[in-house]
Amino acid sequence: MALVEWKTVYETNVSEVDNQHKKLVGIVNELHSAMIMGKGKDVLSKVFNELVEYTLIHFATEEKYFDEYVYPEADLHKQQHKNLVEQVAALKTKFEAGEKVLTLDVMNFLRDWLHDHIIGSDKLFGPYLNSKGVK
Ligand SMILES: [Fe+2]
């Protein structure tokens, strides 16, 4: 069973963002299944890289909308992105150094991180951007 199931409650109603969130859920699930299947460091490293890189692309996409449509909560939201990137990058650094970081705890952290950030922050810009004509 997948670690994260996509739920309609995750929808922000901004299609580019929703598609990227689905892809992020997919990568987290891929990392989780590679971990539980005991895949080697090469595979884990590849998927972990993909997660870090896609997270950066995704946050840049949201921030592009914030700047373009002068989203009032942009500063706080960008700070949250920055903190998340730092947390994931720190995990990645430990992983590359050979530490056993891909544990169930870390996977649960990633799952909660996606869930909490989408529900607690991303959902808030949906109505704002929709009111500016973004779908
Ligand atoms: Fe997001």
Ligand SMILES: [Fe+2]
């Ligand atoms: Fe966000």
